[in-house]
Amino acid sequence: xxxxxxxxxxxxxxxxxxxxxxxxxxxxxxxxxxxxxxxxxxxxxxxxxxxxxxxxxxxxxxxxxxxxxxxxxxxxxxxxxxxxxxxxxxxxxxxxxxxxxxxxxxxxxxxxxxxxxxxxxxxxxxxxxxxxxxxxxxxxxxxxxxxxxxxxxxxxxxxxxxxxxxxxxxxxxxxxxxxxxxxxxxxxxxxxxxx
DNA sequence: TTCAGGATGTACT
DNA sequence: GTACATCCTGAAC
Numbered sequence: 562x563x564x565x566x567x568x569x570x571x572x573x574x575x576x577x578x579x580x581x582x583x584x585x586x587x588x589x590x591x592x593x594x595x596x597x598x599x600x601x602x603x604x605x606x607x608x609x610x611x612x613x614x615x616x617x618x619x620x621x622x623x624x625x626x627x628x629x630x631x632x633x634x635x636x637x638x639x640x641x642x643x644x645x646x647x648x649x650x651x652x653x654x655x656x657x658x659x660x661x662x663x664x665x666x667x668x669x670x671x672x673x674x675x676x677x678x679x680x681x682x683x684x685x686x687x688x689x690x691x692x693x694x695x696x697x698x699x700x701x702x703x704x705x706x707x708x709x710x711x712x713x714x715x716x717x718x719x720x721x722x723x724x725x726x727x728x729x730x731x732x733x734x735x736x737x738x739x740x741x742x743x744x745x746x747x748x749x750x751x752x753x754x755x756x
Numbered sequence: 757t758t759c760a761g762g763a764t765g766t767a768c769t
Numbered sequence: 770g771t772a773c774a775t776c777c778t779g780a781a782c
Binding site for chain 3: 604606613614615638640641642643644646648661663693697698699700703738739740741743744
């Protein structure tokens with residue numbers, strides 16, 4: 562029960578990715594409003610051995626620099642020119658590893674989530690829009706009002722963090738990761754977790 | 757319900 | 770110049 566501490570992130574990335582399931586991402590905006598969701602889909606990226614990781618083989622570029630930061634740092638980057646992805650840096654500082662947040666269940670002020678996600682009130686959403694509310698990494702960032710401006714944020718602070726409500730980790734499925742077909746042998750690593 | 761195609765900009769070769 | 774840890778739309782079934 563409580564905000565996840567740096568110790569939570571300073572562990573094996575696969576363990577962290579599994580144990581993030583069922584916890585709540587909480588985002589406090591500049592105006593004091595809150596946006597949050599329950600994590601239901603994650604993927605692990607482990608730079609020392611993973612060709613799908615931006616920092617594979619410890620490759621340092623301006624973009625990947627955040628992956629070398631201390632555990633419990635937010636890694637946000639632009640993808641396909643128009644979407645963002647939210648990750649949490651794991652393991653010890655200098656090991657470029659992270660957990661990608663691929664999906665959330667709406668929680669808290671869902672009305673506010675709808676406005677950031679679609680720009681229209683909750684009661685105007687179609688059944689299709691509700692069904693696919695937060696089931697993708699770009700959607701997560703849009704709904705939580707996150708961009709590269711939040712890259713490097715410390716998750717032990719108040720602006721962006723993960724809340725453990727004390728629930729047990731739910732039963733979950735394991736599979737290959739999405740959208741990394743270029744990653745040779747790493748395409749088959751079972752590092753995606755979801756319920 | 758599934759599928760193809762386009763949008764869009766940055767990082768890196 | 771090419772690829773990219775994606776999403777939306779519209780058409781076909």
